[in-house]
Amino acid sequence: MTIDIAVVPVAGHGTRLLPLTKSQPKEMLSIGRKPVVQYVVEELAKNGIRRLLFITSHGKSSIEQHFDIDEQLIDYLRETGREEQLSELDFERFDMKYFYTRQRRQLGLGHAVLCAQPLIGDQYFVTALGDSIIGLNAQSEIVSRMTNELVRSGADIAVAFEEVPPSEVVRYGIAQPKGVTDDIFELVDLVEKPTVEEAPSNLAVAARYVFSPRIFEALERTPPGKGGEIQLTDAMRLVLREGGKGIGFRLPPGVHRFDIGNFQSYFQAFAEFALADPVYGAPLREFMEKLLRQGSD
Numbered sequence: 001m002t003i004d005i006a007v008v009p010v011a012g013h014g015t016r017l018l019p020l021t022k023s024q025p026k027e028m029l030s031i032g033r034k035p036v037v038q039y040v041v042e043e044l045a046k047n048g049i050r051r052l053l054f055i056t057s058h059g060k061s062s063i064e065q066h067f068d069i070d071e072q073l074i075d076y077l078r079e080t081g082r083e084e085q086l087s088e089l090d091f092e093r094f095d096m097k098y099f100y101t102r103q104r105r106q107l108g109l110g111h112a113v114l115c116a117q118p119l120i121g122d123q124y125f126v127t128a129l130g131d132s133i134i135g136l137n138a139q140s141e142i143v144s145r146m147t148n149e150l151v152r153s154g155a156d157i158a159v160a161f162e163e164v165p166p167s168e169v170v171r172y173g174i175a176q177p178k179g180v181t182d183d184i185f186e187l188v189d190l191v192e193k194p195t196v197e198e199a200p201s202n203l204a205v206a207a208r209y210v211f212s213p214r215i216f217e218a219l220e221r222t223p224p225g226k227g228g229e230i231q232l233t234d235a236m237r238l239v240l241r242e243g244g245k246g247i248g249f250r251l252p253p254g255v256h257r258f259d260i261g262n263f264q265s266y267f268q269a270f271a272e273f274a275l276a277d278p279v280y281g282a283p284l285r286e287f288m289e290k291l292l293r294q295g296s297d
């Protein structure tokens, strides 16, 4: 069995980024030269995903437009002698089929994933949150490792994790691993956005999951949890409690998850990507160093 279908939820209001996200999706915010969601799709394409279902909502149509093939723009670039810029549109030609459905009511991430059920049915599938980039170049192969291991081991859930400082556990789903954690570990339980005291570890869900269809049946039975929302974390918990097997994967050393869901990590992500830009990175570094020197005078 190969897993070539991914669900990408992009339906959230982005309230933690207001007013920036009042009329534009957070998934379309720029990180360096590209919108966040383009990095997500590039990563999925590299990991063998060929069918991609976006769970969208009101105000998210610019995401659909971004992945259209824009013949007019291509002609314009050719006619005006800007052929060298055509390569910026290479992502339009990925070997990927796009599907879109809407989460018509904002009932939480778990509910957004459940909106995929009529289309996914009894297939295994990847879920990649549209507001998180994995690694500076979005070339991470963690998703392939997760799908391969899930298929090999017959597990129901695979989740990517990243260690976070204790002050940040309250922002994420947190793993309860079995015993000492290696790169790959058995997932015993998860807690959504715990306090530092409640947190069973500092391993935070890093926005990439692989599921067997069993998750849908659990989501149907998951009542609203944290924040009154139907939480994906709670449905995973249910699967694990009922005997399903879960596997956790640590992001490899040097591969960081960039979370574009709040201003602090959004600013940090932008700064890091801009500094890594092949053309503008070096002069930006000089500029920032000058700025910091001035600030400390």
Ligand code: G1P
Binding pocket: 109, 129, 132, 171, 172, 173, 174, 192, 193, 204, 205, 206, 207, 231, 232, 233, 259, 261
């Ligand atoms: C969601 C999940 C959480 C996960 C996080 C990853 O939270 O509920 O478990 O750790 O995404 O980015 P949200 O950011 O939607 O509040």
